[in-house]
Amino acid sequence: MKKQYERSLKGVKQEMTFITRDNLLVFLRSIIDSGKELYAPQLRAEKIFFLPVKDVSSVVFDYVQTVESPKELLFPKVERMLSYHYVDGKMNVTDCSRGQKTADRVLFGSRPCDAIGLKTLAEFFRQDIPDTFVQRRQDSLTVVSMSCAGSDENCFCTSVGAGPGDSTGSDVLLTPVRDKRYLVECLTEKGKFLVESEKELFDEGEEINKEEYLTKLLQTFSHKEIAGKLSGAFNNPIWDEASLRCLGCGACAYVCPVCSCFDIQDEGNSRKGDRLRCWDSCGFALFTLHTSGHNPRPTQSTRWRQRVMHKFSYMPERYNLLGCVGCGRCSRACPADMNLKEELNALDHILEEGRQRVEERQ
Numbered sequence: 001m002k003k004q005y006e007r008s009l010k011g012v013k014q015e016m017t018f019i020t021r022d023n024l025l026v027f028l029r030s031i032i033d034s035g036k037e038l039y040a041p042q043l044r045a046e047k048i049f050f051l052p053v054k055d056v057s058s059v060v061f062d063y064v065q066t067v068e069s070p071k072e073l074l075f076p077k078v079e080r081m082l083s084y085h086y087v088d089g090k091m092n093v094t095d096c097s098r099g100q101k102t103a104d105r106v107l108f109g110s111r112p113c114d115a116i117g118l119k120t121l122a123e124f125f126r127q128d129i130p131d132t133f134v135q136r137r138q139d140s141l142t143v144v145s146m147s148c149a150g151s152d153e154n155c156f157c158t159s160v161g162a163g164p165g166d167s168t169g170s171d172v173l174l175t176p177v178r179d180k181r182y183l184v185e186c187l188t189e190k191g192k193f194l195v196e197s198e199k200e201l202f203d204e205g206e207e208i209n210k211e212e213y214l215t216k217l218l219q220t221f222s223h224k225e226i227a228g229k230l231s232g233a234f235n236n237p238i239w240d241e242a243s244l245r246c247l248g249c250g251a252c253a254y255v256c257p258v259c260s261c262f263d264i265q266d267e268g269n270s271r272k273g274d275r276l277r278c279w280d281s282c283g284f285a286l287f288t289l290h291t292s293g294h295n296p297r298p299t300q301s302t303r304w305r306q307r308v309m310h311k312f313s314y315m316p317e318r319y320n321l322l323g324c325v326g327c328g329r330c331s332r333a334c335p336a337d338m339n340l341k342e343e344l345n346a347l348d349h350i351l352e353e354g355r356q357r358v359e360e361r362q
């Protein structure tokens, strides 16, 4: 088995390793017993969320997508960055980015799009000045993803360069095959370490064609073409119409695995307090409001434009990263039925309409 992992890590064709559902549950239990924190899809209020696992029997295997992404494991909703305390005439400041131990965690059951999302988020937070909070969490996180045997009308990973069996960002990728068995792909040293700790639970078996077990999801647009089209679309009047329904509630940003807007808040008084980093959204009017009262993005249409342009044009151009993994969560969560996939599919038509309107006005 050791040789097999070494070969897979060198990129040589991998022999096939499998684990049964029963052994997978034993494997998950062993992760908890080893002292690591295990997160996996579980039911809460009839919806599926990534939650800490106490009892492996509560792990859900058959689902399309969780409501929220697992990005909190790298980038929590609220993070203490520093604390200050005035004692005996002296101000003591604790920099929370230093010297703090981060728990070893395993994320189980993330979809391939989420593993790519975590990787993108970590790379984004490495730009300019590397963010030690995110980096530390990523170093101690092992991602065991599950390929997609099913999808819904909101999924579009194949249009953003990924796919239902994509291994990018995962340490281990499992693919459900027949008879409640899973094909195991061990992709990194972290993944190898985790699997080898319980290697007797894994078996070798006949070679299979993984593609046969994946959901079929047609590519409906090309993100590279979208980036090209958006580069000339900043002043297109269509953004007004496209955003008419948007309530600016921020739900799309909160469920997105890649959205990374945050705000820094100071809480406390002159003697004691904390500096906190809190999730925010470029869809909120307050996000860009200056102290002077000026707001460079004063309308919902300028904020919607920013959201789409940032993900599909600015991020690829500035960081060689794509701000969307096609998970479809924003469309599922939107109370106003804004649908990113539909909008991107119809972008040619939408932009052309805007251009014609400008011409008619001239």
Ligand code: SF4
Residues within 6 Å of the ligand: 245, 246, 247, 248, 249, 250, 251, 252, 253, 283, 330, 333, 334, 335, 336, 337, 338
């Ligand atoms: S979830 Fe929908 S309504 Fe809310 S900010 Fe996003 S696009 Fe607008």
Ligand code: SF4
Residues within 6 Å of the ligand: 252, 255, 256, 257, 258, 259, 311, 323, 324, 325, 326, 327, 328, 329, 330, 331, 340
């Ligand atoms: S923008 Fe929407 S589809 Fe894309 S990654 Fe974020 S939540 Fe998923």
